[in-house]
Amino acid sequence: MRLRPERPGHVWSYDFVEHRTHNGRKYRMLNVIDEFTRECLAIRVSRKLKAHDVIDVLSEVVSRVVV
Structure with a gap:
C-alpha cells in the first residue's frame, strides 16, 4: 500500500538514475x-553506488532533516 x-x-522516495558520458562511461545518481x-533532499553521483552508499545518504538526510 502506497x-x-x-x-x-x-x-520520502529514492531512485537510481543511470546515464553515460559523451565517451560512453556509465555513472549513476x-x-x-x-x-x-x-x-x-539529496543527490549522490558516482560511477558505482553500493548499499553502504545508500545507507550513508539516507543517514545524512535523516540527521539533517529530522530534528
Whole structure:
C-alpha cells in the first residue's frame, strides 16, 4: 500500500538514475525526494553506488532533516 504524503517529511522516495558520458562511461545518481514538497533532499553521483552508499545518504538526510 502506497502512503499519500500529508506533510513535509512524511513520505520520502529514492531512485537510481543511470546515464553515460559523451565517451560512453556509465555513472549513476541516487536521488532522494520529499513526496509532499517535491524537494530534492539529496543527490549522490558516482560511477558505482553500493548499499553502504545508500545507507550513508539516507543517514545524512535523516540527521539533517529530522530534528
